[in-house]
Amino acid sequence: MAKIGDEILRVEHLKHYFTSGRGKKKIVVKAVDDISFSVYKGEVFSLVGESGCGKTTTGRAIIKLYNATGGNVFFHGQRIIADVREAKKMLKAGEISREDYKQVIYDKKFERVVTPEMKKEAKALTEDSPDVQERLKEFNDKIDDAKKRVGEAELELQRVTAEAQADPTNKELKEEVKKAKNNLVSTKKEVRLNEIRIKRVKHIERRRILRRNKDLMRRMQMIFQDPIASLNPRMTVKEIIAEGLRINGEKDEAEIDRRVKESLKIVGLVPEHAARYPHEFSGGQRQRIGIARALVANPSFIIADEPISALDVSIRAQVINLLNDLRENFGVTILFIAHDLSVVKYFSDRVAVMYFGKIVEIGDKDKIFDNPLHPYTLSLIDSIPHPDPLYEQARGEIKRYNPMKQHDYSVEGPTLREVEPGHVVLCNTKEFEEYQARIKANKK
Numbered sequence: 522m523a524k525i526g527d528e529i530l531r532v533e534h535l536k537h538y539f540t541s542g543r544g545k546k547k548i549v550v551k552a553v554d555d556i557s558f559s560v561y562k563g564e565v566f567s568l569v570g571e572s573g574c575g576k577t578t579t580g581r582a583i584i585k586l587y588n589a590t591g592g593n594v595f596f597h598g599q600r601i602i603a604d605v606r607e608a609k610k611m612l613k614a615g616e617i618s619r620e621d622y623k624q625v626i627y628d629k630k631f632e633r634v635v636t637p638e639m640k641k642e643a644k645a646l647t648e649d650s651p652d653v654q655e656r657l658k659e660f661n662d663k664i665d666d667a668k669k670r671v672g673e674a675e676l677e678l679q680r681v682t683a684e685a686q687a688d689p690t691n692k693e694l695k696e697e698v699k700k701a702k703n704n705l706v707s708t709k710k711e712v713r714l715n716e717i718r719i720k721r722v723k724h725i726e727r728r729r730i731l732r733r734n735k736d737l738m739r740r741m742q743m744i745f746q747d748p749i750a751s752l753n754p755r756m757t758v759k760e761i762i763a764e765g766l767r768i769n770g771e772k773d774e775a776e777i778d779r780r781v782k783e784s785l786k787i788v789g790l791v792p793e794h795a796a797r798y799p800h801e802f803s804g805g806q807r808q809r810i811g812i813a814r815a816l817v818a819n820p821s822f823i824i825a826d827e828p829i830s831a832l833d834v835s836i837r838a839q840v841i842n843l844l845n846d847l848r849e850n851f852g853v854t855i856l857f858i859a860h861d862l863s864v865v866k867y868f869s870d871r872v873a874v875m876y877f878g879k880i881v882e883i884g885d886k887d888k889i890f891d892n893p894l895h896p897y898t899l900s901l902i903d904s905i906p907h908p909d910p911l912y913e914q915a916r917g918e919i920k921r922y923n924p925m926k927q928h929d930y931s932v933e934g935p936t937l938r939e940v941e942p943g944h945v946v947l948c949n950t951k952e953f954e955e956y957q958a959r960i961k962a963n964k965k
């Protein structure tokens with residue numbers, strides 16, 4: 522098992538709402554409704570839940586294929602999604618300092634820097650940067666000082682020119698005019714020089730921000746559910762895999778070639794495959810191409826959105842084993858989105874269970890599968906088909922989750938609470954006590 526380490530991703534109160542229609546006909550679908558969790562280096566963290574509960578939307582919001590409605594997301598400690606509205610509320614309520622609020626604004630700009638308006642945003646961000654502000658102030662002060670001296674030099678030149686005109690034979694005065702002219706030119710040059718310095722500082726900062734942002738987001742990659750729809754049929758395998766490298770500025774053809782071949786090899790394909798088109802491959806091979814495309818960027822974190830559900834049962838295990846190898850050999854952390862619980866049980870370290878846009882339970886795989894607490898998790902686990910047909914026949918009807926019947930939130934609503942170390946359940950106080958009693962009884 523790979524060593525599990527520091528927090529690599531932190532999701533705080535993430536929301537994603539889809540809206541359609543206007544006015545009275547406006548419909549809001551709260552696909553992801555205030556979810557929080559962390560993912561640690563080297564682990565496989567699975568998001569499970571029935572179709573439509575918001576798993577895919579969560580993955581897409583994290584990698585910024587969607588613009589999140591609210592919440593914060595940190596990746597390698599850097600905020601990549603920032604909630605300005607929430608921060609404003611917290612500032613008003615005195616819950617955060619003005620400095621913290623400014624940081625959120627700064628991060629919001631950083632977040633947007635990966636969109637098409639990259640350069641524009643980086644420019645705005647540059648002008649806000651405290652370091653840049655300090656340097657710009659230094660140069661602006663120099664410009665102000667030099668401009669003052671330009672004014673003085675102009676007056677001096679006028680004065681000596683008038684004197685020289687009044688006394689045209691005076692050689693000394695002629696010399697003074699020359700000196701005054703030179704002084705004016707060099708002082709003007711000083712102004713110009715500092716203006717250029719300002720431009721350069723801004724330019725360098727802008728480049729630095731863009732690079733930081735690209736480098737960071739490149740470390741997060743996604744593997745999609747449908748390997749057919751997610752590969753451009755008109756591009757060769759090499760072009761598909763190399764696309765990400767080219768977008769990120771790689772121009773060296775030999776290097777591109779080397780990295781494409783390396784990625785193909787890791788996913789079990791051969792270099793000769795690079796010249797072919799996606800339709801020449803089977804479903805499983807196409808998914809391998811999708812994985813190679815993600816891998817070429819050397820990611821630390823992969824969001825695998827139902828990567829095997831569109832594949833033939835016979836090749837699912839191969840793709841899962843490949844993902845497992847990536848984790849073992851390259852320390853890649855995986856957010857695995859799936860509804861096939863038997864795969865999740867085999868493949869995950871920790872599991873989060875989602876129901877209608879909310880997380881209802883998070884815990885180590887063993888806790889979720891052997892000792893589920895939330896009634897929705899119980900019904901989900903209960904619905905896993907058992908390999909023994911006799912057992913299947915005997916177990917009777919699967920208990921369906923019915924939130925209206927199974928909870929009483931009339932007095933107190935639920936919040937996510939830690940019922941035992943590393944095991945969090947959505948519950949109110951009464952349920953919390955029941956769950957704790959159940960854990961105690963199970964331990965006896």
Ligand SMILES: Nc1ncnc2c1ncn2[C@@H]1O[C@H](COP(=O)(O)OP(=O)(O)OP(=O)(O)O)[C@@H](O)[C@H]1O
Pocket residue numbers: 539540550551552570571572573574575576577578579860
């Ligand atoms: N582009 C969209 N526009 C409007 N509603 C959407 C959109 N995409 C998803 N939804 C809705 O958001 C909710 C969550 O969908 P999502 O695809 O995230 O769920 P899921 O758990 O990944 O489901 P599945 O396992 O079927 O992929 C669903 O009610 C879905 O209908």
